Amino acid sequence: MGLEHFALNAGSGLSFNGGDILATVVIFGILMALLKKFAWGPLMGIMTQREELVSSEIEAAEQARKESSALLEEQKTLLKEARTEAQTIIESAKKQAELQREEIMTAARTEATRLKESAVREIETEKEKAILAVREEVVSLSVLAASKVLGKEISEEDNSALIKETIAKAGEAK
Amino acid sequence: MGHGAPEYTLKFGDVFSLTFNLSTVLMLILSAVIVFLIAFISTRNLKLKPTGMQNFMEWIMDFVRGIIQSNMDWKTGGRFHVLGITLIMFIAVSNLIGLPLGGVYINHELWWKSPTADITVTLTLASMITVLSSYYGIKMHGMKHYTGTFFKPVSFMFPLKIIEEFANTLTLGLRLYGNIYAGEILLGLIAGIAGSGLVGFLGGIIPGMAWIGFSIFIGFIQAFVFTMLTMVYLSHKVSKDH
Numbered sequence: 001m002g003l004e005h006f007a008l009n010a011g012s013g014l015s016f017n018g019g020d021i022l023a024t025v026v027i028f029g030i031l032m033a034l035l036k037k038f039a040w041g042p043l044m045g046i047m048t049q050r051e052e053l054v055s056s057e058i059e060a061a062e063q064a065r066k067e068s069s070a071l072l073e074e075q076k077t078l079l080k081e082a083r084t085e086a087q088t089i090i091e092s093a094k095k096q097a098e099l100q101r102e103e104i105m106t107a108a109r110t111e112a113t114r115l116k117e118s119a120v121r122e123i124e125t126e127k128e129k130a131i132l133a134v135r136e137e138v139v140s141l142s143v144l145a146a147s148k149v150l151g152k153e154i155s156e157e158d159n160s161a162l163i164k165e166t167i168a169k170a171g172e173a174k
Numbered sequence: 175m176g177h178g179a180p181e182y183t184l185k186f187g188d189v190f191s192l193t194f195n196l197s198t199v200l201m202l203i204l205s206a207v208i209v210f211l212i213a214f215i216s217t218r219n220l221k222l223k224p225t226g227m228q229n230f231m232e233w234i235m236d237f238v239r240g241i242i243q244s245n246m247d248w249k250t251g252g253r254f255h256v257l258g259i260t261l262i263m264f265i266a267v268s269n270l271i272g273l274p275l276g277g278v279y280i281n282h283e284l285w286w287k288s289p290t291a292d293i294t295v296t297l298t299l300a301s302m303i304t305v306l307s308s309y310y311g312i313k314m315h316g317m318k319h320y321t322g323t324f325f326k327p328v329s330f331m332f333p334l335k336i337i338e339e340f341a342n343t344l345t346l347g348l349r350l351y352g353n354i355y356a357g358e359i360l361l362g363l364i365a366g367i368a369g370s371g372l373v374g375f376l377g378g379i380i381p382g383m384a385w386i387g388f389s390i391f392i393g394f395i396q397a398f399v400f401t402m403l404t405m406v407y408l409s410h411k412v413s414k415d416h
Contacts, residue, residue, distance in 0.1 A: 019184060019194030020294040023202055025302060031206040032260040039213035040256050043231055046220040053222060 135171075139163050180283040201289040205268040213263065238262055241402050245409040250314075254408055257306070262401040265290060265299075265350065269393030272358050273386055290396075291355040293347070300347030303404045304339060311411030323411075346403055353396050357389040 142163045143156065180196040216227030224232055238258040242251035272288030279285065289295045312320045324335040364385055368378030 017193040017195060017294055019182075019192040020198050020292065021298045022192065023194065023199045024289075024295045024298040027199075027202045027206050028260070028264065028299065028302070031210060031264060032256060034210055035213050035260050036256045039210075039217040039231070040235075040259055042220055043217045043228075043235060044255075046222065047232060047235065050222050 135167065139167060142167070180280075180285065195292065195294070197283070197285045197287060198289055198292045198295060200285070201268070201271060201287060202295065205264060205271050205289055208271070209260075209263045209267050212267075234263065235259060238401065241398075242405050245405045246413055250412055251405070251409070253310075254405065258401050258405060261299075261404060262397050265400050266394055266397035268295075269350075269354050269396055270390060272354065273361070273389055273393075287358060288354050290350055291358045293351045293355075296351040296354075297343070297347035299350075299400075300343045303346065303407060304343045307408045307411040310408065314412055315414060319414075320411075342403075342407055346400065346407075350396050350400050353392055357385070357392055361385055361389060 139160060143159050146159065146163070147156075179198075182194045182196050184192040184194065186192070212227075213231065216231045220228060235255070238255060239248075242248070242254055242258060245251065268288055268290040270288075272286070272291055275286040308320070311323070324332050361382070364378050364382045367374045368382055369375070370378075
């Protein structure tokens with residue numbers, strides 16, 4: 001076996017162990033063909049498939065990341081806009097409220113003035129009425145008193161006219 | 175030692191005959207069957223998320239891919255991937271198969287051994303690699319470029335280049351053969367000591383275990399070296415700038 005065997009055969013040249021050579025080549029060839037068909041082929045296929053999957057997943061992740069960052073940017077912008085808008089609304093509402101307050105106060109003030117004026121006018125009227133009534137009363141009382149004092153029958157109308165005149169004169173003199 | 179091999183000679187007429195070392199043939203077939211079964215069983219039920227043996231097979235594939243990529247670019251070397259995986263697995267199994275029953279003799283004929291402990295097998299594999307590398311060299315760059323490589327960098331290198339071809343083939347085969355054959359011889363000797371009696375057994379069991387462990391290591395290393403050198407030789411022939 002081994003080297004001596006090889007050397008022996010090589011030396012004699014008659015018996016050549018080509019069978020082993022043939023067997024080695026054939027067995028190795030068949031093994032390689034079978035493995036390629038049944039083992040390496042499918043395994044390489046699945047590894048390629050996985051590579052593709054991984055690369056596509058990475059791409060998808062990259063895409064999703066880009067999308068989400070774009071969305072985030074958009075949301076930020078929207079939020080900023082909303083904030084600005086809210087600020088504007090509050091501002092305008094404040095202004096509106098100020099305006100309204102002013103208006104209401106003016107209205108109230110006007111109303112108060114008006115009420116006061118009307119009250120004053122009424123008082124004036126009432127006063128005049130009262131004075132008139134008092135005058136009336138004074139006239140009739142005076143007539144009564146004069147008629148009593150004089151005891152003289154004068155026509156009431158004449159008397160009354162006379163007295164009224166007197167009183168009016170008295171009022172003017174005063 | 176000094177026992178014979180179970181030989182069988184096939185005669186074709188008087189001139190031509192083929193001699194088979196039946197032990198070698200048997201162990202070659204056994205190794206091939208084991209490699210095929212390992213690969214076949216572990217690549218059933220393939221999943222995108224690899225589990226168990228699929229991981230192991232993928233690791234081997236990536237390992238061989240690494241060997242190839244360290245020698246040539248993948249566009250050129252991809253076609254040798256199958257060859258590389260088959261080589262590394264077949265040689266590793268062949269190297270290890272001789273260990274469990276290391277040297278079983280039937281009628282003074284050695285039946286159980288590593289097929290790679292046979293110089294014919296290793297030299298055949300090495301020659302196969304040389305032939306393949308030349309074939310791919312011619313196929314990819316043409317006959318002119320192939321013959322041209324023998325005269326580069328200068329034409330007087332031609333004899334050296336021719337010698338280099340044979341030297342490469344011989345060293346590739348003999349390295350593997352020498353490592354495995356020597357390992358089995360020593361294992362046989364240690365086994366002989368261990369079988370000689372109680373004292374021999376006690377003395378032989380520790381070196382025996384150590385040597386088997388070392389042989390397993392050597393078996394894997396030699397498979398790696400053989401595949402690595404195969405890819406080196408292939409890349410020499412296949413790549414344009416050499």
